[in-house]
Amino acid sequence: MGRMIGKQSLVFDKPPYIIEGASIVGQKEGEGPLGKLFDVVEQNPMLGQDSWEKAESLLQKEAIQKVLFKSNINKEDIRYIFAGDLLGQLIASTFGILEFEIPFFGLYGACSTIGEALGIAAITVEGGNADNVIAIASSHFASAERQFRFPLAYGNQRPYAATWTVTGAGAVIIGTKKGFAKITGITTGKIVDYGVKDAQNMGACMAPAAADVIYRHFKDFGTTPQDYDKIITGDLGVVGKTILFDLLNEKGYDISKVHMDCGIEMFDAGMQDTHAGGSGCGCAATVLTSYVFKQLRKGAYKKILFIPTGALMSPVSFNEGNSVPGIAHLVQIESC
Template sequence: MAKKIGTGTYLLEHAPSAAAYAAIVGQMEGEGPLGACFDYVEQDSYFGKDSWEQAESELQRRTVGTALQKAELTAQDIDLILAGDLINQCTGTTYGLRGMGIPLLGLYGACSTMAEGLALGSILMDSGIARHIVAATSSHFSTAERQFRFPLSYGGQRTPTAQWTCTASGAVVLAPCQNAPYLRAVTIGRIVDYGITDANNMGAAMAPAAADTILRFLADTGASPKEFDAIVTGDLGLIGSKLLCEILQKEGVDIRKQHRDCGAMMFDPEQQDTHAGGSGCGCSASVLCGYFLPRIRTGELKNILFAATGALMSPTASQQGESIPGISHLIHISADKKGGN
């Protein structure tokens, strides 16, 4: 049974496994530095469908299917799926998974959705109420741009602080302790709002929330950043990553040697015109599933913190002049079921 300590950290007694995982991305993501890490790179941005929204649903469906295949399980073996996306009413998830017949808890944590799904799924697994749970999410450049910014046909100029919403999806099959990677602890994020109103500066809006959650985990567990091979944030991008390190340094915590950001890793800023880096639910999900989890399984990495970040904005609130609240959920993932902090 998960044990709560401190301000919102839960130690997982049975440390469920990430038994299988999959990541599928679009063409631009496949052309980036991590292209070889993903299970599949789709060249057709429509994924063979008639609209961007249908494309994202197909993307998430394929990714979940690939993870199940790698786990040698069928949809009937899954007790519960925790999934969501960026589109209104989680359209990508609802229409992508509707044919699978798996009990669904739909989530909206913006770009923190993968960490939210893993956090809830691992706590549920640790309680013993399920044997197999899937955590999944997705994003698509064109669906996100249409909903949160400008229609693509508008041709608007993107500011230097803007990030590129990734066409990507990640899925993890959680199972009772089998082999590494193990999920050892989770810290549930709090809403943090520093008054940022620029929808093209997501890194600045989310960095304070990432700092809050990382500080709480370290305080709750008594751990030091030096104990981790990597402290991974979701998609702060180049600007938000710098801001995160500055905030933590002011609190006496230096993570500069350990910090990696999925949004900064996804694209090559010199060769790809993505400005401040990648973003979107699928950004951190695909980098986690394609890059980090395989390296934990092989033992190349021993302990990481995965702190995906989300901007809890809506077009309606933004149009009313509201600021952008941020949130970050954190998972401690390890190659060792008992070792580490």
């Protein structure tokens, strides 16, 4: 059974396995540095639907179909789905998984949602409450822009610190039968608010939460950056990355030699005009289920920390002048 360790962490005595992953992305993501690693690259941003939101739901549906196919597991053998997205009341997840008729836990951690989903999924499987579960998260550039920022037709100029919401969905099957990797521990993040109000600079909003949970993990597990092949954040981008390094250096930890950020890796910022990098629930989820899983499979990574990050804002909170608190959830993954 999972054991509490330190102040915020769990260590799993019988680690649940990562059996399979699947990634579905849009055209821009497919044109980026990781393009050849995704399972499916959709060329039509509407995916044949009549709204951006329906297109995002279809991303989730396709990701689940793909991960079931790749794992040779039937949907009837999935006990629960832990899913989330950025849209109000999780409508992308709701309509995306509707026809699978699998018990559903809807989660919201902003862009950290896949980390939250993996953590709760691992607790559920390791506790003997399910044999197989799916963790999934999605985002869509246009549906996020409609909800959080300006209409696309407005043509506003994006500041350097802004990130580009990834169109994509990443799905993971976690179960009791041996897979290519295992989740050996988690450190659940706290809400951290440094008072940043610039919603266009989400890296600055999220970096303090990432630093906090990484520091807490080191303390709870008694480890250092040198104990990991990679420490992978979600979508801090180039601005948030610098802040993360500064905050951890103040606490005596230098992660620069082993750090990777999914938002930075997703796009070629110069060629694709994505400014600070990628973001959205689909960013960390698709990089994890493509590039990172491939590295774990071939043994290039033996032990990693995966820390997707989220900016906890809504259109209402932003319009009322509130700050943008951050959250980050850490998952410790080891290859088998």
